[in-house]
Amino acid sequence: MHKSFFTVLVLTLISFLSYGQVHFEKIDSIKNLEITSRYLGEKRAIEIYLPPSYPGLETKKYPVMYLMDGQEYFLHPVAYQRMLRFKDKSPEFIVVGINSDRKKRRKLYHQDASRFIDFLKKELIPLIDEKYRTLAEKERIYFGWEMAGGLGLEIFANHPNLFSAFFMASPTHFTEDRIAALDHSLARNRLPRPYLYFSKAPEEIYIEKSLRKVDSVLKMRNEKNTFWKIDDLPDEDHYTTPLKTINNGLRDYFQDYNSLRFYSLKEFDDFGDLDSIKEYYRHRGNRYGISSDVHRTTQHFLLLNAMAEKKFERFEEYAHEFREYLLNPILEIWAVKFGNYFVENNKDKEAMPIYESGLAKFPESPAIHNALGTFYKNKGNKKKARRHYKLAIEYAEKKKDVKLEQYKTDFENL
Numbered sequence: 001m002h003k004s005f006f007t008v009l010v011l012t013l014i015s016f017l018s019y020g021q022v023h024f025e026k027i028d029s030i031k032n033l034e035i036t037s038r039y040l041g042e043k044r045a046i047e048i049y050l051p052p053s054y055p056g057l058e059t060k061k062y063p064v065m066y067l068m069d070g071q072e073y074f075l076h077p078v079a080y081q082r083m084l085r086f087k088d089k090s091p092e093f094i095v096v097g098i099n100s101d102r103k104k105r106r107k108l109y110h111q112d113a114s115r116f117i118d119f120l121k122k123e124l125i126p127l128i129d130e131k132y133r134t135l136a137e138k139e140r141i142y143f144g145w146e147m148a149g150g151l152g153l154e155i156f157a158n159h160p161n162l163f164s165a166f167f168m169a170s171p172t173h174f175t176e177d178r179i180a181a182l183d184h185s186l187a188r189n190r191l192p193r194p195y196l197y198f199s200k201a202p203e204e205i206y207i208e209k210s211l212r213k214v215d216s217v218l219k220m221r222n223e224k225n226t227f228w229k230i231d232d233l234p235d236e237d238h239y240t241t242p243l244k245t246i247n248n249g250l251r252d253y254f255q256d257y258n259s260l261r262f263y264s265l266k267e268f269d270d271f272g273d274l275d276s277i278k279e280y281y282r283h284r285g286n287r288y289g290i291s292s293d294v295h296r297t298t299q300h301f302l303l304l305n306a307m308a309e310k311k312f313e314r315f316e317e318y319a320h321e322f323r324e325y326l327l328n329p330i331l332e333i334w335a336v337k338f339g340n341y342f343v344e345n346n347k348d349k350e351a352m353p354i355y356e357s358g359l360a361k362f363p364e365s366p367a368i369h370n371a372l373g374t375f376y377k378n379k380g381n382k383k384k385a386r387r388h389y390k391l392a393i394e395y396a397e398k399k400k401d402v403k404l405e406q407y408k409t410d411f412e413n414l
Contacts, residue, residue, distance in 0.1 A: 029054065030078075035127070039118040040108075045099040046070070046124070049078045050132070051092030052085075061289050063093040063139035064128060065250075066120070066163075068148035069105065070097020076246045077143075088295075090250065091257045091288045093139075096128055109147040110173050113154055120155075121162055135289065137161055141253065145169040145242045149198070150178065153214065156194065157181035165195040167249035169241040174210035179217060186221040195253050196228035199245040201236040256284060259295035265305050265314065274321060299325040303338065312345045319350070326354055332362040336371045343375060351375070366396035370407050377414055385414055 033046040047070055051062065067073045074097030084090035100108075108116050129136050142163040144152045149171025156166055158181055198214070200207055211230055218228050229252070233244050260277060262268040271277075277294055285292030299322040306315035319326055319338070329335045335358020342351035355375065358368045373388035389411035396404040 035123065037119050037123055039115050039123065044119070044124075047074050047095075047097040047099070048128075048132075049074070049095035049097075051081070051094070053092055054094075054133075059133075061133045061135045063091060063141065063288075064096060064132075064134050065093055065141040065143065066096045066098065066125075068098055068109070068142075068144040068151065069100045071099045073097070073143065073145070073242050073246065076243055077250065080247060080250055088297075089258060091254055091290070093141075094128075094132060094134060096124075098124070106147055109144075109151040113151050116151065117155055117159065121159060125162070137164065139164055139287075141165045141167065141249075143167045143169070143242075143246060143249070144171070145245075146172050146238075150174055153182060154178050156196065157185045160185060160189060160194065163194070165197070165249070165253050167197045167199075167245050169199050169245035170201060170204055170207065170238050171198060171211075172207055174207070174214060179210070179213050182214065183217045183221070186217065186226075194226055195249075196226065197231065197245065197249040197252065198229070199231045199233050199236075199241050199248070201233055201238055201241050203237055256280075257288060259297040261297055262301050262305060265309055265311060268302060268305065294322070296325055296330070300330075300334075307337070307341050312341075315341065316347075316350075327357040329354075329358050329361065332358055332365040332367055335359070335362070335365075336367045339375075340371060343378075348375070348379075364395045364398070366392045366399065366401050366403065366407060369395065370403075370410060373410060373414075382414060386411075389414060 029050040029052060031048040031050065033048060035044050035046060036042075037044055053060065054062070065077050067077070074095060077093070077095050081090045081092060085092065125140070128134060134140075140163045142152050142155065142165065144150075144167075146169070149168035150173030152166045152168045153171065153174055155162055157178060196218075198211060200211065215228075215230060218226060231245075231248060233241055236244060260271070260280060262271065277298060281294050281298075282292045284290070299318070302318045303315060303322065303326075306312070306318055319342075326338055329338075335354055339351040339354040339358070342348070342354065352375075355368060355372050359365065359372070362368060369388045370392035373385045373392060376382075376385035376388065389407065392407045393404065393411060395401070396407050401407075
């Protein structure tokens, strides 16, 4: 596909996801550089994407993803993270696209690979680490398609600390020399925890033999410290593997960024306990340079499951642990539901702050006013009950709330 198409796709996607958010994010974060390389003997065009939070968070550092043939693939990881930031499913990361010359790339990624590796290692990567706030060697991702995949294997074999992850789509030129170098490197080095992701399409039978050899070397060396995966992509061909490779690679490599979401208490119990959750988020915070607090999504689902399964003791435990979340509801309905659940279990004292904080955040909420009306009615305080019921009806009429008739009935029954 042409780059112009992906530009439209990304800008459309960004506009859609930005709509309705509290802060509109300006799309001004793609930079263009031109590097005069001593090792390549030429100028090389570089595109750089900086995440929306980059200008405002002056101490935060970011993972970096380097893409060979950036003119083709630069926008894939940009679209990926912008889409998934909507639900905080991906960390923000810097994207560096290294544009290539079609006439020169084959030689540069194979016969002259050492020159290109020197360019990466001694010129481009130091420049990016100096100019931008990066997590440096800790979180640096390499992506290469076809011959650039073979180049990735050579980099991993001879410079294992240069990148922390390698995504290799439809990789070719896994030569005997490169495989031997990999074997030698694994035999002599205790590597950090690299992530190797290889992908292939069904038609690419010509790379199966070399992929099996790489797999055998990794297995023979019993490299427990290395994660690798060879992925067959059944619906792809030689030219469509990059998009899915980038998507799958980022999803798996950043899997510990996801917020924990449990759909039952049993699912949570199988995971561990509150200390296990806190440890998960401590690791997450340390790896990505973000808050180590338990994510609001996790807090919400623990409370929701305890309430749904009528486990009030556990609900009370989580309510105490995550009190700040209870007092700052995302939606008005949760102030009602959580407050009502305390009332149902004869904990009026605990319910009132939840109603009040919900009302402070949503002062014209018919649902919260109606819940308070019922609360005071059951307390025998008809004056306060009447006031809140009337406000519930007033705001429901104003908002054309579908529960207006119910609120009127509750008031009539006072």
